[in-house]
Amino acid sequence: xxxxxxxxxxxxxxxxxxxxxxxxxxEDLLTYFPYRYVDKSxxxxxxxxxxxxxxxxLKGCFTMFEEKGQGTGGHRLVGTxxxxxxxxDCVWFQGIKYVLNSVQRGKEYLLFGQPKEFNYxxxxxxxxxxxxxxxxxxxxxLMGMYNTTERMKRANLNSKTIQKIILGYLQKNxxxxxxxxxxxxxxxxQLMGYNQAIRQIHFPANTDNLxxxxxxxxxxxxxxxxxxLIRSFKMRQNSLKGYKFERIADYFNDYYRLLxxxxxxxxxxxxxxxxxxxxxxxxxxxxxxxxVGSGKTMVAALTMxxxxxxxxxxxxxxxxxxxxxxxxxxxxxxxxxxxxxVALLTGSTPKKKREKIHELxxxxxxxxxxxxxxxIEPDVKFKNLxxxxxxxxxxxxxxxxxxxxxxxxxxxxxxxxTATPIPRTLAMTVYGDLDVSVIDELPPGRKPIETxxxxxxxxxxxxxxxxxxxxxxRQIYVVYPLIEENEKLAYRDVEQGFLDMQAAFGPxxxxxxxxxxxxxxxxxxxxxxxxxxxxxxMVATTVxxxxxxxxxxxxxxxxxxxxxxxxxxxQLRGRVGRGADQSYxxxxxxxxxxxxxKKRIEIMCRTTDGFEIAEADLKLRGPGDIEGxxxxxxxxxxxxxxxxxxxxILELARNYAREIIENDPMLEAPQNAILRxxxxxxxxxxxxxxxxx
Ligand code: ADP
Ligand code: MG
Numbered sequence: 035x036x037x038x039x040x041x042x043x044x045x046x047x048x049x050x051x052x053x054x055x056x057x058x059x060x061e062d063l064l065t066y067f068p069y070r071y072v073d074k075s076x077x078x079x080x081x082x083x084x085x086x087x088x089x090x091x092l093k094g095c096f097t098m099f100e101e102k103g104q105g106t107g108g109h110r111l112v113g114t115x116x117x118x119x120x121x122x123d124c125v126w127f128q129g130i131k132y133v134l135n136s137v138q139r140g141k142e143y144l145l146f147g148q149p150k151e152f153n154y155x156x157x158x159x160x161x162x163x164x165x166x167x168x169x170x171x172x173x174x175x176l177m178g179m180y181n182t183t184e185r186m187k188r189a190n191l192n193s194k195t196i197q198k199i200i201l202g203y204l205q206k207n208x209x210x211x212x213x214x215x216x217x218x219x220x221x222x223x224q225l226m227g228y229n230q231a232i233r234q235i236h237f238p239a240n241t242d243n244l245x246x247x248x249x250x251x252x253x254x255x256x257x258x259x260x261x262x263l264i265r266s267f268k269m270r271q272n273s274l275k276g277y278k279f280e281r282i283a284d285y286f287n288d289y290y291r292l293l294x295x296x297x298x299x300x301x302x303x304x305x306x307x308x309x310x311x312x313x314x315x316x317x318x319x320x321x322x323x324x325x326v327g328s329g330k331t332m333v334a335a336l337t338m339x340x341x342x343x344x345x346x347x348x349x350x351x352x353x354x355x356x357x358x359x360x361x362x363x364x365x366x367x368x369x370x371x372x373x374x375x376v377a378l379l380t381g382s383t384p385k386k387k388r389e390k391i392h393e394l395x396x397x398x399x400x401x402x403x404x405x406x407x408x409x410i411e412p413d414v415k416f417k418n419l420x421x422x423x424x425x426x427x428x429x430x431x432x433x434x435x436x437x438x439x440x441x442x443x444x445x446x447x448x449x450x451x452t453a454t455p456i457p458r459t460l461a462m463t464v465y466g467d468l469d470v471s472v473i474d475e476l477p478p479g480r481k482p483i484e485t486x487x488x489x490x491x492x493x494x495x496x497x498x499x500x501x502x503x504x505x506x507x508r509q510i511y512v513v514y515p516l517i518e519e520n521e522k523l524a525y526r527d528v529e530q531g532f533l534d535m536q537a538a539f540g541p542x543x544x545x546x547x548x549x550x551x552x553x554x555x556x557x558x559x560x561x562x563x564x565x566x567x568x569x570x571x572m573v574a575t576t577v578x579x580x581x582x583x584x585x586x587x588x589x590x591x592x593x594x595x596x597x598x599x600x601x602x603x604x605q606l607r608g609r610v611g612r613g614a615d616q617s618y619x620x621x622x623x624x625x626x627x628x629x630x631x632k633k634r635i636e637i638m639c640r641t642t643d644g645f646e647i648a649e650a651d652l653k654l655r656g657p658g659d660i661e662g663x664x665x666x667x668x669x670x671x672x673x674x675x676x677x678x679x680x681x682x683i684l685e686l687a688r689n690y691a692r693e694i695i696e697n698d699p700m701l702e703a704p705q706n707a708i709l710r711x712x713x714x715x716x717x718x719x720x721x722x723x724x725x726x727x
Contacts, residue, residue, distance in 0.1 A: 035060040041206075042199040047189055054183045060203065061211060064232050066196070067251070067674050068178025071244065074146070075175050080120035085151030089179070092117055092145040093166065096124075099134060113137070115145060115158075122149065123157040142166060162194060176238045200236050208233070215254060216708050219690065226250040235674075249683070252675040256684045259463065259672075260691035261709065262717050268699055276317030276447055277420050282309070283343040286336060288372040293332070300475035301329055307471050308337050308449065312421075318447035321461070324473030325644035326453045326608025327480070333473070334423045335365055337449055342374065342401050346420025346446075349403040351410075353426050355380045355554065356561055360583060361425070362404045369402065379405035379414070382554070424450045453605065457649045460677050463684065474645070483611040485619045485639045487595075496620065497538050500589065504543050504570055508615060509587040512573045513606055515597040516550065524575065525551060531593065532573045544569040576602070585613035595621035596631045600651040603638050611642075630654055652678045 037058055038048035051057040057066055072089040080092060094117030103109050111130040112123050124147070126133050137143075147161030180193040203210070209229045213220070220227065226234065226243075231250040238244035297305075304322060311318040324330045338348035350365075352358040362378040369376045377391050377400055394400035398417035403409060461470050488496055500510055512535065514528045532547040539545065546560040546569040563569040565584055572587075590610045595603065603621070611617040621635055637650050675683065694706065701710040 037063065040199065041202050042195070047191055050186055050189050050191060054186055060207075064200065064203070064210070064236075065673060066180065067235055069181050070179050071176040071238065072146075072179060073175075074177045077144075080115075080117050080122050083120075083122060083149045083156055085149060085156045087149055089146060089148045092122075093142065094118070094145065095142050096137060096139050097121070098139065099137075101130065112157075123155070124161050125157050125159045127159070137163060175240060176244060178236055178238075197236070204233055204236070214708065214712055215257075216705050218705060219257075223253070223686075223690075225253065228254075248674065251673075252680055252683050253687055255672060255675045256463075256680065256687035257691055258712060258716055260684075260688045261694065262713055263463075264688075264691050264695050265699070265701075265713070268695060274317045274445060276312070276315060277341075277344070277346060277444065278315040279312040279340050279344040279346075279420070279447075281343055282340065285342045285372060285374065286339040289336065289339055289368065292368050292371065295477065297332065298329065298473070298475045298477055300324075300473040301333055304333055304471045304473055305336055307469070308333075309340065311469065312340055312447055317445050318449070318469070320447075320449050320469045320471055322449055322451045322471045322473070323456065323461070324451070324453065325476070326605065327476060327612055328453075328473040329477055330425070330451045330453070330473065331361065331364060334425065334449065334451060335369075337423060338402055338421050339374075341421035341447070344420065346418050347395070347398070347401055347403070347416050348421040348423070349405070349409055349416070349419065350423045350425065352404075352406060355382065355406055356558065357425065358404055358406045364583075365402075365404065374401045375399055376402040376404065379403055379408050381406060381408050383408070419446045422446045422448045424448070426451065426453060453608065453644070457645065457652050457677075460652060463677060479614065480611060481614075481616050482642050483607060483617045483619050485607065485621065485642070487621050487623065487635050487639055490622060490624050493622075496591070496622070500591075501539070503589050503618070504539065506615075507586070508570075508589060509564065509567065509584065510571045510589040510591065511587055511606075511609060512571065512591045512593065514573070514575055514593045516575045525549060527593070528573060528575055535571050535573055539571060543571060545571040545573060548572060548574040550575055576606070583612060584609070586615075588613065588615045588617040590617075590619045591622060592620065593622050594624075595635065596623045596627055600634050600637065600647055600654065603634070604644055604647045607638070607642070 036048075037043055037051060037060065038045045040060060040063070043051070048058075051063070055062075055066060057063050074091050076091065077093050078087075078090045080094070083090070092115065094115055096113045096115055099111060099113045101109070101111050109127070109130075111126040111133060113126075113133070114121050115124050116122075124145070142165070144164045144166050145158070145161045146164070147158035149156045149158050178193075178197060180196045182192055182196070186192070211228055211232070213228050215225065215228070219225070225231075226246045226249075228250075231247040234243045234247035235251060238247065304324075308318070308320060311320060322330060322333065324333075334350055338350065341348040350361055352361055358378065358380050362376070366376050366378075375394070377394070379388065379391055383391070383405075391400065391403070392413060392415070395403060396415050396417055403414075403416075408414070503510060512531055514524065514531060516524050528547060528549050532545060535545045544563070546563050548557050548560045552560070560569075560572070564572045564587075567586060588610050590607055592598065592603065592606055598606070607619040610619060619638075621638060623631070623635065627635070633650075633654060637647060641647065677684070694701075694709070697703075698706050701707075701713070
C-alpha cells in the first residue's frame with residue numbers, strides 16, 4: 035500500500051518518512067520498530083522523583099504557568115505541576131502559545147515525560163499530556179518509543195504521532211500481511227505468527243507477549259540473513275572448482291623437520307583443516323583468526339608448501355612494506371635451504387630486480403613471492419598460482435582481494451589471516467558460511483603481559499620504571515594516538531614525546547621517532563635502527579600497530595590511551611610479550627574519564643585474551659564499528675536483532691537455515707516457496723559480496 039494513503043500520513047509526511055527513514059510502504063512502516071518501551075502501568079508520585087529516572091507517568095494538575103527568559107533558547111514557559119506529594123516544574127521552549135491555550139490549570143492530567151536534573155533542580159521538558167479516562171483504563175502496560183529525526187519532528191512526526199498512525203493502521207488491517215515463515219518452521223519453534231508479532235511489538239499487551247514478539251521477529255531477521263548467506267556460499271562452492279592438492283611431500287616435510295620448535299596443538303589443528311580443504315577439489319576460502327603472537331606465520335608458510343608439493347606457486351601478501359620485509363626475512367633463509375626460490379616484491383623493489391622477478395614468476399622458476407599490494411599489479415603474472423595467503427586482512431579492501439583471484443583462470447585457494455579476532459557471532463554473520471579457523475593457544479613459555487593504568491601526572495614514577503627496564507637491556511615503545519581532527523597537534527605530541535625521551539634517557543640510550551608523515555625511506559630507517567637495537571626507545575604514532583616483531587621490546591607505553599578503541603589497544607599491546615622476558619603495557623590517561631573509557635581500560639588491565647576483548651568491544655561499540663567488518667561489509671541492516679546480544683538466536687537461525695538448504699538447496703519444495711519469494715524480495719538489491727570476501 036502506498037504510504038501517503040495511510041491515515042495520518044499524506045504526501046508531505048510520506049516524502050519525509052521516505053527520505054529520513056527509507057520507509058516507503060505500509061510494511062516498511064510496520065517494521066519500523068520501537069527502540070525501547072516505557073512502562074505506563076505505574077503512576078509515580080512526585081516525591082519519588084530524582085534526576086536519574088527514565089520516562090515516567092505522573093497524575094496531577096498544573097497550579098500555575100509563567101513565561102520566563104528572552105530570545106531564542108532563553109524564552110520558555112514554566113508550568114508548576116502537583117500531585118499532592120510535591121511539585122515539579124515542566125518546561126516548554128516551543129509551542130508556548132498552544133500550551134497556554136489548551137492546557138487548563140486545576141484540571142487533572144496524565145503527564146508523561148523524563149525528569150532531568152537542571153540547575154540543581156529536577157524538571158520535565160516538553161511532557162506529553164493526556165486527560166485520564168474516568169475509569170483509568172488507558173493506563174495499561176508498555177508503550178513503544180520510536181526514534182525520530184529533527185526533520186520528522188518539525189513535521190510533527192514525533193514518537194507519539196508514529197504510534198497513533200500505526201495503531202490506526204492496525205485497527206483497520208488486523209491481518210495486513212501474509213505469514214513470512216513456512217508453517218513448519220513456525221510450528222516447530224512455536225513462534226508467534228507474523229501479524230500478531232507485528233501488533234505485539236508495537237503494542238505489547240504484557241512483557242511476556244513482547245518477549246515472544248521480539249523473539250519471533252529477531253529469529254526471522256537472522257534466519258533470512260543466514261539463509262541468504264548459506265545459499266550464496268553453496269552456489270559459489272558448486273560453481274567454483276579449486277585445485278586439488280593430493281600430496282604432502284618433501285617441501286612440507288623438510289620444512290617441518292627444520293622448525294626450531296614444536297607446533298602448538300592449535301597450529302596443528304588449523305593445518306589439518308586447511309589440508310582437508312585443499313584435498314577436496316573445491317576452492318578454499320578460509321579465514322584464520324589468531325591472536326597477536328599466536329604463530330600464524332608458520333601456518334602460512336606450511337600452507338604455501340602444500341601448494342609447492344603439488345607443483346603450484348604460492349604468494350604471501352602483507353599490508354605494509356615493513357611487514358612484508360619481515361616475513362621475507364623470517365622465511366627466506368629456511369626456504370632457500372630446502373631449495374625453494376623465494377623473492378620479495380614491494381613498491382620500492384628496483385625496476386631491474388622487479389623485471390627479473392616477473393620473468394622468473396612467469397616461467398615458474400620462482401616458487402614463492404612475498405610482498406605488499408605490489409603483488410596485485412597487473413604485470414605480476416604467475417605461471418600457476420595455487421595458494422594465496424593474505425596477512426592482516428583488515429588492511430585490504432574486498433576489491434584488492436578479488437584482484438588476486440583474477441590472476442588465474444581457476445581461482446587459487448585463499449587463506450586470509452587476521453589478528454583482529456571477530457567474535458563468533460559476528461564472524462558467522464559477516465562471513466556467512468565461509469570457513470573460519472581459530473588458533474586459540476599461544477606458543478608455550480609466554481609470560482602474560484602485565485598491563486597497568488597510570489595517570490598523566492604519575493610520569494616521574496614511569497620514567498624510573500622505564501630506566502629500570504632499559505638497564506635490563508630491554509627496548510621500549512612509546513605510542514601516541516593519531517588525532518584525525520587535528521593532525522598538527524598529534525605530530526606536536528609525538529615530537530614533544532621524542533624530545534622528552536631524549537632529555538630523560540640521552541645520551542645513555544638512543545631514541546627514534548616514527549610517524550605517518552615521514553617519508554617511507556626515513557620511516558624504515560628508523561624502524562631498522564630499533565629492530566637492530568641501535569635505538570632502545572621508539573616514539574611513534576600507530577604506524578607500528580600491525581605485525582612488527584621485535585622480541586627484545588618488552589615495554590609498550592600508550593599515551594592518551596583514552597583515545598584508542600579496545601581492539602587497537604589490544605593490537606598495540608601485542609607488539610610486546612614476544613620474547614621470554616616479562617613484558618609490560620602501560621596505559622597513560624588523563625584524570626577525567628568517561629564511563630566507556632573506564633570500562634575499556636579496566637578490560638585491558640584484566641585480560642589479554644583477544645576474543646574476550648573483541649566480545650567486549652562488540653558490546654561497547656556495536657558491530658558496525660568493529661574493525662575489519664566495514665570492508666567485508668555487513669551488506670544489510672539489522673532492524674531488531676543485535677549481533678552483540680542475540681548470539682543464541684543467531685545460532686538457532688543458522689542451524690535451521692543450514693538444515694533447510696541441505697535438504698532443498700534451490701528451495702524448490704512447495705513448502706519452501708515462501709522462503710524463495712521472501713529471499714528474492716529481501717535481497718534483490720544486494721551484491722553477492724560473499725563471493726569476494
Ligand atoms: P602472529 O600470529 O602474530 O603473526 P607470529 O607468527 O609472528 O605471530 O609468531 C610470533 C612468534 O612466535 C614468532 O617469533 C614465532 O617464531 C614464534 N612461534 C610461532 N609458533 C611457535 C611455536 N609453536 N612455539 C614457539 N614459538 C612459536
Ligand atoms: Mg603476523
